[in-house]
Amino acid sequence: MTFWFFVGIMAAALTMFGFIPQIIRMNRTRSVKDISVLTLVQFTLGVALWAAYGFFINDLIVVGANLVSLSTLIVALGLYFHYRGTLQRTDISSEGG
Secondary structure, X not given: OXXXXXXXXXXXXXXXXXXXXXXXXXXXXXXXXXXXXXXXXHHHHHHHHHHHHHHHHOOHHHHHHHHHHXXXXXXXXXXXXXXXXXXXXXXXHHOOO
């Protein structure tokens, strides 16, 4: 395995899980007031196109990384639309504990 193969794997891993912290925050705070839906849609379309390109060039790393990224972005979009009309919590420190 070459150096660039590992660079690709690391890049894929970082991209795949890049929105996980945001998903956790949206779910924990039940707030999306600081989230740009345009950014989420743009990234979703981008990774969907990368996955399609990966299928076209028959590259499993590109396909796999972008399908995982796509799934996390779909979760983020789902949370955005679920919480956008709800009362926004700004202080999470008041949770019992």
